[in-house]
Amino acid sequence: MNKEWWKEAIIYQVYPRSYQDSNGDGVGDLPGITERLEYIARLGVDIVWISPFFKSPMRDFGYDVADYCDVDPLFGTLADFDVMIAKAHSLGLKIMIDQVMSHTSEDHPWFKESRSSRDNPKADWYVWADPLPDGNPPNNWLSVFGGSSWQWDSRRKQYYMHNFLVSQPDLNFHHPEVQQAHLDALRFWLERGVDGVRMDACNFHFHDRSLKSNPPALVRDTSTVSDVNPYGMQAHIHDKTQPENVAFLVKLRKLLDEYGAIAIGEVGADDSLAVMAEYTEGGDKLHLAYSFNLLTAVHTAAHIRKQVEDFGARVIDGWGSWSVGNHDVARVVTRWEGQSNPAAFARLVLAMQLSLRGTPCLYQGDELAFSEADVPYELIQDPYGKTFWPEFKGRDGCRTPIAWTQDDNGGFTKGTPWLPVAPEHIAIAASTQEEDRDSPLNFARRMIAWRKTMPQLTRGDIVFFDVPEPVLALQRSLEGERSVIAVFNLGAQPVEVSLPQAAGAEKLAQPGLPGEVVDGQVKLPGYGAWFGYAK
Template sequence: MAFEPAPDDWWKGAVIYQIYPRSYLDTTGNGIGDLRGIAEKLDHVASLGVDAIWISPFVKSPMKDFGYDVADYLAVDPLFGDLQDFRDLLERAHDRGLRVIMDQVLSHTSDQHAWFLESREGRANAKADWYVWADPKPDGGPPNNWLSVFGGSSWQWEPRRSQYYLHNFLREQPDLNYHCPAVQQAVLDTCRFWLDMGVDGFRLDVCTFYAHDAELRDNPPNPDIPEGEAFEFNPYSRQLHIHDIVRPETVTFLERLRALCDGYGGRALLGELNQSEAVRVHREYTAVKRLQLAYGYWLLGAHHVSPGVLREVARDLGHDEDAGWPAWALDNHDFTRAITRLGAEETPDAVTVLMAALACLRGAFCLYQGAELGLPQAELPQDRVVDPYGREFWPAYKGRDGARTPMPWTGDAPSGGFSQVEPWLPVPQAHLERSVAGQDALPGSTLNRLRRFLRWRGEQPALRQGGMEFFETSGEILGFRRILADGALTCAFNLSDAEQVLDLPAAETGPEITGHGFGGIRRGDEIHLPAWGAFFARAAP
């Protein structure tokens, strides 16, 4: 029998399955996934032993950034269905014990949103200050040096007002002005609409971007430019973003949003954090009465994840009783899939054990669609790239499409059972070979191993809500204990391709627990861990 957390605390230690709706299942024959497709596949989701689904944006949008440019916060985009389809999805998810987290893009809108269309018409209308407007410099240039994440200046000229507007992403994504009280109230009203409908929480897209420096001061240069595929091609990383994002007004607004959600009971906020001072920002944003959960990019962009890296990140974020709760993730729609990024295409067990370890650390665990199958990154030719980020920086950066291709439900159809027509992105042969149907039939498949483990994990209260302390290990072994008042769980993971032996007296661990499927066993005072294996034991606290 699975452990049932207190209703208001379900998010503690939750496993959250992220669905990218364009790529889950097409039921309308247009090559794009939809809400009915998600509803049809909820039995697959429930079979994984997860607690909630996070659905990437499905509200009305011109799709310049595939839903992250909102034209109407209160309407479902016709590509995905309508409001009744979402109500049906909510009901079917709740019937299966799955909570539903909705992706909310609150830092900016589409330039087609009615708010912006009114705001841009002049400086005296009712929504004149709903967006970030600024006069040009005397030479006609932008008001400061701020840069867009997607390349170039973050300022776009608007001749109707003879002013620039701020856009931290595409020019078609103008930023809302959180210094305007009416904007904050409108955003809260938007969230209230969906809470009234029954959603269980919100994933807050780029929530460090909400407020900006009202004085519009220049950002200073970055003396320590990070390395890696996500940074070297983009001048954005050459600035320290201390004035355009992570402003104190943002957390003040988050406290208002948290208070709204708390009024409904059992609602959770999951924030996306992506700032250079990641540890400080995580602690600040997950403080009491702010976000319940937040994730950063510590592991999502990593090309190597060792026990030392996991210990360091966990300790930096804090795992004391009064520390905020992280949400661990190896994959999502914005990053190269972990199987490819970590060089594990031939050894998917290396990533399976990493996911198991993250699911056992203090915090929630986010599982991105297709990760349960061990899907590698899809390689797309330039003429199939649709991501504006990739199109801007090709070939130095090939974009995010390779992590967004359709789910392969079967291996015997060109689109993997995703659609009856050509899908919006191609399905590679390597994905067809790892389809859901194919892995369903193999007891030792990545899919079945992860299912078995997550179901087992769901029965362990300490792994859901317990405290955490690390113990000393060597080599490629990660070891820690999760502690609750009525018991502790010892966890050891072998993150290598060779058997490892851990000296740990039985008196220090308690009785061995089986059923998790990772093969570690005790022999006297030694724990023998097979390659990519794990060991668990129960002890008094």
């Protein structure tokens, strides 16, 4: 196998609560994922990233871990996991698990012991601090989910830090035993055959031990957090992204290398590209990283071009991953305003995503052109959404269960689903799309298969051409191969742009996106695209 196979791979994210319920309790589970692995394999993807399924009180739906080495009964058992990974491997799929290291649940035994006194063996495993003389928290740090990132604890008569929910206390990574405990837990899963890890909030591990307050942000962050959230008003230079994290990632990489496993890091930072460069350079830390740069509402051709070009300029020997959808943001069809023709828009976005330099990461349901579901307030589950409703409705709209069939509850469950299955998703269920050759699902299968035959798109260099909005035009070049030109119309209306580099180019027999070139004029219908070999 190619030593850097992950550079040519495609990742597919499964949110287990919403993929397939096997026992009728309304919540997806590991046996349900096992049941659907053939579907995933038919897509042609290589890696299945599964969001957390560890023991948890589920206050943040698995991202608040209470036991890193066991499966929550809601999702099944360790035996179910073993069956799932064995079947995945038999289908040629690799399994990537989600590691949430920066914090635990308050129900974790580590935290229960830590909060019991100031002198127990785990007293310093979490970030504790005395109050200021007036009783206030030690500094101005804020939680991503709203309010102060400090919570008073009456047992220790101290504050503990939480970057997210109050029930998610932050671990003290300055303590070497904390680092080792995480490495031991990861080894547990690597021994069970796991092929990779997605590092949740990977730049949140360390904090500034002097507890300096953050200064105001020079430019308010409204891309990684909602504009109604004051978190974006600070420059987060002391509460996360500390230099000590680099040494920990080196330790992590050494462990992964023992098993030939990979790691992708989620980076949410004021300067995410700088952090991605630092965390992936040198080949001794993370294999690849992604940010929220394409998970925003901004989707102009200029924005997309700038993200890719800036990444290429600043991340010299590292590798990135491009994601336009995941469990934390509104679905791309809605977020990027493709509702006028969701099927055509989904095809166009997928083709563009698979043409960028980096490892694509797809989110479940995007291959079906699912739009953001409208979940009424009384059914909202996400605590983030409850805090900032109604200006920000949380993340439930992208987490609703997959509609597999047009039966009740979309074939997801025989019980009452934990979130409602969107009626508009049932109308375009996976079973319905199976029968339509031109459906987004079947296009995704063809597009992914075609990309595998084009080494220029998996390993080639990338340059962009100057064309007006809403068109994105690029060229992928690889030594020994003919250069490929790709042109995408991100708008709903037909466009015609002059691109001299396309004059005389040979049109590629790609999977079926409409578009043509006549004498260097690229003519594209709404959400159309054109691929050709450069002359």
